[in-house]
Each structure stands twice: as structure tokens, then as C-alpha cells.
Amino acid sequence: MRNYTISVIPGDGIGKEVMPEGIRVLERAASLYGFTIAQKWQDFACCDYYAKHGQMMPDDWKAQIGKPDAIFFGAVGWPNTVPDHVSLWGSLLQFRREYDQYVNLRPVRLMPGVPCPLVGREPGDIDFWVVRENTEGEYSSVGGKMFPGTDREIVIQETVMTRHGTDRVLRYAFDLAATRDRKHVTSATKSNGIAITMPWWDERVEEMAKNYPTVTHDKYHIDILTAQFVLNPDRFDVVVASNLFGDILSDLGPACTGTIGVAPSGNINPDGTHPSLFEPVHGSAPDIAGKGIANPVGQIWSAAMMLEHLGEADAAAAIMRAVETVLAEPGLRTGDLKGKANTEQCGKAIADAL
């Protein structure tokens, strides 16, 4: 018997509504595929916790989380009560950094039943990965203000890239491309405008590429790359990007395939020295929270990514087949996809389809 322990952190807003559906499908997959999933639910990393304690997580959050095989995360943020940069830096962004989850991996795949906003694209046409650097780069806390509150006010924020941090995510991207049919890496850059970090990023890409003679590569400046996502999304196989550029591309990519409501992501520590974290791409969605109508597919697809990561590839593949089956049925998918189901009905349908 394979036994896994996961830390379950639902977070805020619709995070709390889609998490039970993720768990439902996980439990069903476990019973069908012969493994167990022990759950340790955490009540922190959410704005309710902040309201009580004035911080997003207890000081000993690492001890409380312990050493799970993975973290299953919902969505965090409730800007009406806690500014986003406080809630995010105090939770999700802290996990990414302190657990050294240096790869943020997000599929961009056109699914049946998800109406594509791009003319003439069919399921199968769009199928690539965004590999995002997830610990450094533009998301730094280094910088500050001068002359605050005056007309001379100056605000500085530093982008910090290291060879250590850059090379390892590039390596992951090239490794991933090497396992795929098309074996192609596209690097997101902006070396024509961002004149210090990005020309250097380009150099690191060229260096890394030398180790992968069977993998082809090219680069696009981020401005034209976003345009290419819309105009030629079938062109991509593995797209590797800095923290900020990856953030942008991994929302834009799912939008080009219809909705970010179904997109999953893995915050991965490939070395296995810390737990990896799996979460939907969507946020806590205050506008629809509390209504029970959120689409649970992002959470469920994240469960599949988590199982894949844990080595349960068959169960992961089965979940993806169940997701595809349910998405193709208007009666079973949620209202954002012009379906008729609520969150729970959609989650149950996927568990049943397993």
C-alpha cells in the first residue's frame, strides 16, 4: 500500500469551495488506484486567520505543516480586508520561497467543452507548458522609497536574478522539452528594453541549450510573445520565463484556451528537499465567492498534477479523462462554461466519471 500525507490549505473565497471537490476526487482516485491520502487541514494562510492574529500564518507554520508529501492549496487573498501584497507575501509567496519551489509549472491546453476565444482552434491544437521561475527575479522585496510623501518621491524595486536560480529553472525546461515530441523551448525575454538582467538571461539560455543537442530553442520579447500566444498558440511546446513574465504568460495562455477557471499549477521543488505545492491558477474570486458556483476543475486538475508528482501517473491520467468527460457535458459543467452544474455537482460528476 502506498500511503501519502498531504497538507490541505483551502485559503480564502472560492478556495474554500473548490477544495472539497479536489479532495473528493483525490479520495476516489486513492480508493480506485490502491493508495491512501492522509490529510492534514490547516486553518492558516488565509485572511480569516489574519483577522484573528494579525498575520497570515503562525510563526511556527513550518513545524505545523511538518513534512507532508505535498501541499494542496486553494486560493488566497481577500483584498477588502487585507491588501493583496500582505496576504500573498505572507502565505503563498512565502511557501514558494521558503520551500524553494523554484519551478512553477502550468499547462496550456485547449480542453473539450471549454469555448475557445480564438477563431478556429480545436482541442489538440494548443498544448504546451509554461515553466516559470518561482523564487526570485522581479518578485523581490529589495528596494524602498526616497523622499516619501513629497514631490521628489522616488520608489525603487530591484529585480534580482542569480545564476543558481536561473540555470536550474532553464534546466528543468530543457529537460521537460526533451521528453516531449516537439522538443522545443521558447524563452521569454525583453533584452531589447530591460538592458541588464534580460541580455544576461538570454546568455544563460544559450549556455544551457548547449547541453541539449536534441532540443531546439528560440526566444521572443515578452511584448511580441503575448501577441504570439493569441495569433499562433500552436507554435509553442515549452515556454520558459522569469517570475513576472511567467506569471503573465500563465494567465494569458489559459485565457487563450478559454478560461483560467480550469487551469492548474504546480509549485515544484524538483530536488525533493521540500514539499511541492499544487493550486489552481485562479484566485479567491471575491465577486463569486460564497455562491457555490465556482468551477472546481482548476482544483481537480491540480490534484491530478499532484498525483503525477507523487508517482501516481495512472490515477492522474484517469482524473484527466474524467475531467474531459465532464467538461464535454453542458449539464455537468459550471455556469462560467455555460453549463448547469454548481461547484459540488461538477465535482461529484468528475468523481463519478472516475
Added chain:
Amino acid sequence: MRNYTISVIPGDGIGKEVMPEGIRVLERAASLYGFTIAQKWQDFACCDYYAKHGQMMPDDWKAQIGKPDAIFFGAVGWPNTVPDHVSLWGSLLQFRREYDQYVNLRPVRLMPGVPCPLVGREPGDIDFWVVRENTEGEYSSVGGKMFPGTDREIVIQETVMTRHGTDRVLRYAFDLAATRDRKHVTSATKSNGIAITMPWWDERVEEMAKNYPTVTHDKYHIDILTAQFVLNPDRFDVVVASNLFGDILSDLGPACTGTIGVAPSGNINPDGTHPSLFEPVHGSAPDIAGKGIANPVGQIWSAAMMLEHLGEADAAAAIMRAVETVLAEPGLRTGDLKGKANTEQCGKAIADAL
């Protein structure tokens, strides 16, 4: 008689091919609308100049340009011979900064005859402006490397925002929105991740908004904003953004309306203390340069923006009508729009349609 002097800088690649068509249309508009345009052509700010002189522009470029009423620019860059960051920082980005062209203004408009990649969108549905900060922010030359060439290598690039630089571009955006029907400003931010500059940007937006009681405003994080450009482009009226975010949005926006091949831009010094510069959004396009097939509409639309800026609103409007007429005719538009014309034929057709 109204007499204007413009500095003409064709630049590299297809810049040299589309410029004559821009000039053709300008001259025709001048003769029809009763003004003159004196042209001063410059052979610098291109990679040919770099090949001869080892720099993109002469030391006395400002004196050579003199005091034109505007600068009409093609496209610069030829990465096979000069790295982009060298060619751009040595020309276009230098103009923007030294002429204090602090607004980069770009329309996003769905035109007849330009096939829209988004499902179900018609001309008229998408019509907004991107107002981009154009002199500071993420495009700074401040930063550097530590431990270069070693495993400990660290590269730092600073984003520098000033109240002076931020407020004036926000003011421009709100002023522009106040002249429009919908009177709405959308701010591009990333205050949940970029924790120093972007929360401050949000504050400046709120401050500025107080001066405009008739203008509504909202904000989106850049990741979800790019998604919204694809999913709900009809939602926007005036989008204001930092230098990098504006760069991205003003390529993505035109892509959502079919092609960046027709998009124009103004690099504007609203105070009139220096000349403003008008250029197509597309680059020098080495892949199609030299074939005479580039689409001249971006250059011609830029001519219309320039005339509007000079106060020749009637002539500008007439050019736009001529552009729309020609774009609607497959025989007259260029191959990138599935038309049959080459660059010169398309330019002549627009001049004739005037």
C-alpha cells in the same frame, strides 16, 4: 499657410520600406488640406550607421535634428549585426528619454478588413487606448552584476519610479478618458507580487482619480489583465500602465485586433518642450525586410497621429478614412492581411483614396 518641419528617420529593415509610403500619404494630405511639410531626413539611428561609426547616432544628434515640429520614425534594430539592447538604447529609447516623451500612446482598434483572431468580434467592438509611461520604470539602466562568470553570479536591475514621472502620465490618461464617451481608466498593476513599486503605483492612481470626479477607474493585475484583453476587450476605454506593462499591453492589444502590422504609436511630450515622435508599433522585421511586402499601414496611421498632434485633425481623420477604405479591399491590402498588394501599391492606394 501652415508650415511644419519634420525629422524623418527610416531606421532599419522594413522601416526603410514603409517610410516612403508614410511620406507619400503625408504629402498628399498636405496638398489637399493646405499645409506644408518640410522634411529633414536623417541617416542615423540605424544599424547601417552603427556599422560605419560604431555607434547608433552622432554625438551631436540633437543639434542635427534641431527643432522639428515632430519626428517621423520607421523601425530600428538589426539583431544579426547589432544586439537589440545596443541599437535600441542608442536610438529610440534615447529619444524617448532625452526628449522627455513621457507618454507612449497607442490605439487598440478593430479595423475593417483586418481578420480578428477573437471569436465574434466586429469592427466597433474594440476601441481603446493604451497610455504607457515612456521614460522610467522597469526600463532603467541602473543595476549590475556581482561575481560575474562564476556560479555565484548575481544580476540586479532596478525599476525606478518617480512621483513626477508617474503622476504626469496618470494625469494624461485621466485627461484623455475625460474627453471620451465612457470616461473610464483601467490601471495595470501587479501590487500583489511586485511589492514595493506597484502598491505605490496603485496609491498614485487613487490620488489622481480624486481630481476627476466624472471619470471612473479600476485596476487589474497585469497577469489577469492580459487575460481580459483576450476574453473581454470591449471592456476597456483608457488603459494606463508602467513602461514594461504598457509595452506588453500595446503589443497584445493590437494582436487581439488582428495584427501589430497596422498599429501606430505616438511618443509624446505633452508639454511641447521637445518634439514628439511617431512610429509604427512593429519592428524592423528582418524576416521580411527587403522584399517590398511589408504592410505600410502602421507607418501611415502614425502619420495620422502625428498630424492630429500638430493640430491638423481634418487631415488626420481623412487619412484614417482612406486607411479604412483600403483595408476593406483585398486587392489593395498587403499579403499579411491576405491581400494582393505590395508595400508601394498599398501606400499608393491610400494616398489615392484621400
